[in-house]
């Protein structure tokens with residue numbers, strides 16, 4: 001089998017807080033092909049940001065390995081390979097320093113990687129500003145007068161300066177008004193097509209997954225519990241946790257309500273309680289069987305739809321599929 005563009009193999013990450021070990025990632029395997037958008041979804045604390053930090057080289061895995069075009073990533077810190085990965089963060093208000101010019105903000109990765117001299121950097125910055133739909137004259141101005149959407153365009157321009165192949169998008173639209181969100185999603189989609197970019201897109205907002213992503217991985221407590229093509233995972237979820245997440249998206253029509261059974265129970269279980277054995281979701285799952293209390297189910301299935309559940313949903317219970 002050929003190597004994928006981005007491969008995450010058995011990634012574990014532990015943090016030590018005093019005497020306590022936090023297992024932020026518990027063995028994550030993912031493959032992302034060039035030009036795809038993989039969305040990573042899951043509730044707060046499920047490990048999405050930790051996974052992004054491993055890809056960005058901000059954190060090292062405790063165990064396992066990451067590969068970009070077949071080359072091991074954590075050995076490539078500060079090399080040309082790291083320039084191939086850009087980051088767009090959530091909050092465009094906190095990521096731009098009000099005392100620095102927009103050009104300085106966009107040019108930061110160029111300075112970090114020692115790319116170009118002054119005139120060359122100005123040319124690259126102008127080109128990237130225009131690429132994201134902003135006037136190149138903005139580079140000598142400060143970000144104070146910019147709107148949220150314009151700031152996020154600046155953040156995207158900055159991520160593009162090193163000509164990356166892969167962008168990690170960490171909730172790129174969640175701090176923006178809904179009308180502005182649509183413009184930024186369109187821009188990201190156009191850039192992906194024009195530049196052949198691959199995206200890893202972290203989000204709480206399942207409605208934007210449908211707009212931007214081709215694949216989705218659902219995380220729960222540091223594990224992938226379901227993964228595959230968006231239409232398969234969203235319209236025929238197999239894992240009970242995915243069903244719960246999808247049931248929490250507001251519906252827009254009575255027709256949609258009718259095909260969505262909703263989540264039939266409300267759990268009082270503390271979602272942060274430590275689960276020492278069995279499926280990590282079993283304390284919240286009313287369909288747990290004896291086998292769910294010991295051993296953790298593996299992700300099984302074909303690449304277009306895998307799930308880690310011993311008692312998965314079957315066709316009549318799924319929603320949305322016509």
Ligand SMILES: Nc1ncnc2c1ncn2[C@@H]1O[C@H](COP(=O)(O)OP(=O)(O)OP(=O)(O)O)[C@@H](O)[C@H]1O
Nearest residue numbers: 015016017022024043044045046047048049050051
């Ligand atoms: N530097 C750290 N030190 C200790 N624990 C950490 C650290 N970073 C993350 N964690 C813990 O690891 C787990 C996963 O956190 P992570 O931030 O990756 O989740 P997340 O899904 O991104 O959450 P959110 O959506 O709230 O950002 C959490 O229990 C978190 O408290």
